[in-house]
Amino acid sequence: MSGIYSKDFSIVICGEAGQGIQTVESILIQAIKMGGYHVFSSKEYMSRVRGGENSTEIRISSKRITAYVDRIDLLLALSEGAVDHLKQRISSETLILGDNQHLNSVLEGYNTLKIPLLARAQQLGGPIFSNVIAAGVISKILNIPLGVFEDIIRGMFLRKGENIVKKDIEAGKKGYEIGEELIQSGRIKVQLERDPKITDELLLNGTEAVGMGCLAGNCKFMSSYPMTPSTPLQMFMAGKGEDFNLIFEQAEDEIAAINMSIGAFYAGARSMVATSGSGFALMGEAVGLSGITETPVVVYVGQRPGPAVGLPTRTSQEDLNLTLYSGPGEFARIIFAPGKLEDAFKLAHAAFNLADKYQIPVFILSDQYFAECYYNLPSLDLDGVKNEDYIIKTSKDYKRYQFTEGGVSPRGIPGFGEGLVVADADEHDEEGHITENLQIRAKMVDKRIRRKMETIRREAISPELIGSDDYDVLVIGWGSTYGTLKEALNNLDDNRISFLHFKQLYPLDPDTQSILKKAFKTIIFENNATAQFANLIKLETGFEIDKKVLKYDGMPFSVEEVTKTLEKFMGEL
Amino acid sequence: MDAKVFDMEGADVAWCPGCGNFSILQTLKNALAELEIKPQELVLVSGIGQAGKLPHYLKSNVFNGLHGRSLPPAVAIKAVNPELTVIDVSGDGCMYGEGGNHFIHNIRRNPDITNLVHNNMVYGLTKGQASPTSRSHFKTNLQVEGVFLEPFNPLSVAISLNASFVARAFSGDMEQTKEIIKKAIKHKGYAIVDIFQPCVTFNKINTFQWFRENTYYLEDSHDPYDINQAFKKSMETDKFPLGIFYMNPSKKTFEENLAVYAGDKSPIYQREFDLNKLKALMESKRRI
Numbered sequence: 001m002s003g004i005y006s007k008d009f010s011i012v013i014c015g016e017a018g019q020g021i022q023t024v025e026s027i028l029i030q031a032i033k034m035g036g037y038h039v040f041s042s043k044e045y046m047s048r049v050r051g052g053e054n055s056t057e058i059r060i061s062s063k064r065i066t067a068y069v070d071r072i073d074l075l076l077a078l079s080e081g082a083v084d085h086l087k088q089r090i091s092s093e094t095l096i097l098g099d100n101q102h103l104n105s106v107l108e109g110y111n112t113l114k115i116p117l118l119a120r121a122q123q124l125g126g127p128i129f130s131n132v133i134a135a136g137v138i139s140k141i142l143n144i145p146l147g148v149f150e151d152i153i154r155g156m157f158l159r160k161g162e163n164i165v166k167k168d169i170e171a172g173k174k175g176y177e178i179g180e181e182l183i184q185s186g187r188i189k190v191q192l193e194r195d196p197k198i199t200d201e202l203l204l205n206g207t208e209a210v211g212m213g214c215l216a217g218n219c220k221f222m223s224s225y226p227m228t229p230s231t232p233l234q235m236f237m238a239g240k241g242e243d244f245n246l247i248f249e250q251a252e253d254e255i256a257a258i259n260m261s262i263g264a265f266y267a268g269a270r271s272m273v274a275t276s277g278s279g280f281a282l283m284g285e286a287v288g289l290s291g292i293t294e295t296p297v298v299v300y301v302g303q304r305p306g307p308a309v310g311l312p313t314r315t316s317q318e319d320l321n322l323t324l325y326s327g328p329g330e331f332a333r334i335i336f337a338p339g340k341l342e343d344a345f346k347l348a349h350a351a352f353n354l355a356d357k358y359q360i361p362v363f364i365l366s367d368q369y370f371a372e373c374y375y376n377l378p379s380l381d382l383d384g385v386k387n388e389d390y391i392i393k394t395s396k397d398y399k400r401y402q403f404t405e406g407g408v409s410p411r412g413i414p415g416f417g418e419g420l421v422v423a424d425a426d427e428h429d430e431e432g433h434i435t436e437n438l439q440i441r442a443k444m445v446d447k448r449i450r451r452k453m454e455t456i457r458r459e460a461i462s463p464e465l466i467g468s469d470d471y472d473v474l475v476i477g478w479g480s481t482y483g484t485l486k487e488a489l490n491n492l493d494d495n496r497i498s499f500l501h502f503k504q505l506y507p508l509d510p511d512t513q514s515i516l517k518k519a520f521k522t523i524i525f526e527n528n529a530t531a532q533f534a535n536l537i538k539l540e541t542g543f544e545i546d547k548k549v550l551k552y553d554g555m556p557f558s559v560e561e562v563t564k565t566l567e568k569f570m571g572e573l
Numbered sequence: 574m575d576a577k578v579f580d581m582e583g584a585d586v587a588w589c590p591g592c593g594n595f596s597i598l599q600t601l602k603n604a605l606a607e608l609e610i611k612p613q614e615l616v617l618v619s620g621i622g623q624a625g626k627l628p629h630y631l632k633s634n635v636f637n638g639l640h641g642r643s644l645p646p647a648v649a650i651k652a653v654n655p656e657l658t659v660i661d662v663s664g665d666g667c668m669y670g671e672g673g674n675h676f677i678h679n680i681r682r683n684p685d686i687t688n689l690v691h692n693n694m695v696y697g698l699t700k701g702q703a704s705p706t707s708r709s710h711f712k713t714n715l716q717v718e719g720v721f722l723e724p725f726n727p728l729s730v731a732i733s734l735n736a737s738f739v740a741r742a743f744s745g746d747m748e749q750t751k752e753i754i755k756k757a758i759k760h761k762g763y764a765i766v767d768i769f770q771p772c773v774t775f776n777k778i779n780t781f782q783w784f785r786e787n788t789y790y791l792e793d794s795h796d797p798y799d800i801n802q803a804f805k806k807s808m809e810t811d812k813f814p815l816g817i818f819y820m821n822p823s824k825k826t827f828e829e830n831l832a833v834y835a836g837d838k839s840p841i842y843q844r845e846f847d848l849n850k851l852k853a854l855m856e857s858k859r860r861i
Binding site: 242269379 | 616618626639646647650656675833840842846848854
């Protein structure tokens with residue numbers, strides 16, 4: 001058996017938690033990009049610190065790729081359970097590499113090749129080196145120059161000392177030797193076209209793209225409580241305090257976190273929280289606080305399957321409803337859901353400006369899959385970074401909730417000007433003091449939701465249409481499914497189908513209905529069990545989407561899965 | 574400064590006649606005036622309850638937030654703008670019940686704010702239920718057989734966590750209470766003042782008279798820098814001591830611990846956004 005790959009190659013590394021799969025991933029994605037190839041990686045893992053079976057998929061391609069595939073061309077099994085864990089994705093074409101002891105129990109019929117990772121690691125001083133050796137094997141198979149590989153090792157392990165770097169470079173060389181033998185054996189050949197321009201591109205994951213957008217939005221305060229999969233964003237921001245004048249505080253709970261952030265915005269610092277399902281549920285009351293006090297706040301929700309604890313490390317799109325309806329009472333809000341890194345950056349940036357402009361909560365819905373997937377991209381649009389200063393210097397007769405045409409009252413902050421800034425969670429008058437005057441109450445509700453929403457709706461970000469605008473069939477998606485749906489449509493290569501991707505979920509672009517109505521048939525893909533976005537579209541536009549494809553097992557849609565579903569859907573037209 | 578600068582003309586005060594809150598309000602105005610704190614430099618932060626309404630009756634910046642959640646925004650406001658004087662005004666239900674977790678962790682955090690907790694040992698706004706500080710056997714419309722939970726002891730909790738300033742006052746003694754509040758505001762770090770106060774409508778046990786008879790001021794010999802002595806005093810419940818139990822001025826405040834204020838002392842909201850830093854960060858993502 002031998003496999004020759006000239007366009008697109010998919011590698012999966014599988015092993016137990018604590019074995020260092022992430023190290024192999026970090027080395028390889030850098031090596032692939034620096035080698036001049038397009039790269040994409042995503043991971044699935046169990047909620048445990050040691051043991052279990054975790055895997056990372058790394059795709060390498062001569063074309064831009066941003067999606068997860070089921071197909072495995074090369075499996076690196078670092079544990080005995082790896083093959084069993086992935087058996088549904090392994091085909092007769094899959095070449096399985098691993099140590100003798102990890103492949104011993106693998107049944108016949110699999111295309112296995114035993115390589116001496118642990119034995120070579122032992123020679124270097126211990127099993128800890130087997131990861132770097134493995135990375136070397138794959139790097140060699142991918143034709144990445146040894147020099148590039150060594151630079152990466154040096155960059156990654158420098159802080160561990162020169163001795164470690166030397167040993168790891170040695171380990172990498174051993175890997176290259178094994179890789180060379182493999183190539184010579186004729187069992188596998190990867191020959192992809194290189195593009196040197198890629199070496200200068202950015203390599204980011206969904207979390208970093210959002211984080212850079214938050215920094216671009218001049219976020220100066222973040223308080224949060226750790227919860228997967230939002231913790232990586234907290235870590236990203238916590239590390240940026242010095243350069244960006246940012247305070248990060250780990251709060252005692254999610255309730256404190258969001259109340260702090262609202263307090264910070266009140267005092268003049270743009271602020272945010274990051275959380276996930278249950279943690280966000282705890283924040284619900286304070287979302288209402290932002291609503292009634294008209295104090296902006298940006299809330300990043302990394303979705304995972306619930307309810308309650310659910311599947312902590314898996315992915316989902318289940319918390320749209322929670323976000324849409326969080327907080328008692330009625331008030332304006334905006335919900336974004338990026339599906340590509342460029343949008344993650346832009347939307348996070350926009351979230352701060354819009355929260356500040358309209359004095360409302362703005363939500364960024366991400367999920368485990370998107371937060372943790374890496375790929376290369378040319379750049380981010382930093383020239384487009386502009387932050388409006390919406391804070392006014394108050395005068396003596398300042399009224400925090402002065403009635404205005406558009407519902408937005410100029411926002412002052414304490415200590416800046418001669419006025420006093422009174423924010424109140426009770427129903428209040430224009431000054432901000434408690435009132436039970438019911439005429440004022442009704443006017444305040446109009447201000448907070450009706451007047452504000454009118455403008456916000458007009459400014460809604462349009463869904464992105466991919467494909468011809470003369471379509472029969474419209475595939476609909478939102479948030480993280482972007483890359484997968486796009487690649488599946490490419491595979492289909494059928495000009496009757498176009499793809500409509502929503503990055504602003506609420507409020508919807510007023511043109512949504514007419515865009516949908518143009519299609520003869522519509523089909524939506526969502527990572528939840530109740531078609532939450534299709535229901536929102538129905539509620540807002542009256543439009544019923546014909547077919548809802550729902551996946552809620554904790555894994556993202558794969559390109560193959562979507563392609564097959566669409567082929568069948570087209571066949572039945 | 575004249576305490577009248579803090580008067581709110583025409584405020585429709587919702588408290589019952591004779592409520593201990595009136596004297597706390599006036600005492601606070603007097604203390605602020607003597608400390609020459611201008612309304613513009615002051616932020617009163619509160620939650621919900623009868624005490625939580627106080628900021629509406631005192632001319633200042635106000636953040637009247639959620640029940641039990643006054644401390645988190647208070648901490649953030651001070652952190653964003655350390656030039657402001659931030660006073661959290663709360664009650665026994667709001668601070669020790671709903672907000673207990675924040676109470677504990679903000680003692681650990683030690684922001685430079687003052688926390689006044691009106692303690693009348695009963696829920697007033699919801700009409701007469703037990704509060705965390707209600708004494709044993711106190712009968713209410715919900716605790717129909719009488720309270721049997723151990724009363725919450727905020728001072729002992731605070732001292733055990735090495736809070737930086739711990740005091741108790743009685744609203745009936747405006748002069749002493751004012752002095753305690755002034756010291757609390759001037760103190761650098763988190764200062765908790767638990768203020769005994771009668772609820773004339775819903776607490777017929779712990780009345781004005783009861784507080785008079787069941788409290789006394791700490792002796793001059795009390796050493797507020799001795800944590801063990803302070804803790805012992807805070808555990809006394811046959812007669813409740815009043816005054817400053819404990820001070821630990823050596824603790825760094827939350828703001829002092831923040832890296833953003835290590836060199837530059839200007840409030841962070843005033844600092845300009847630096848696009849070049851972001852550019853450098855992005856460029857770093859092109860390299861290994």
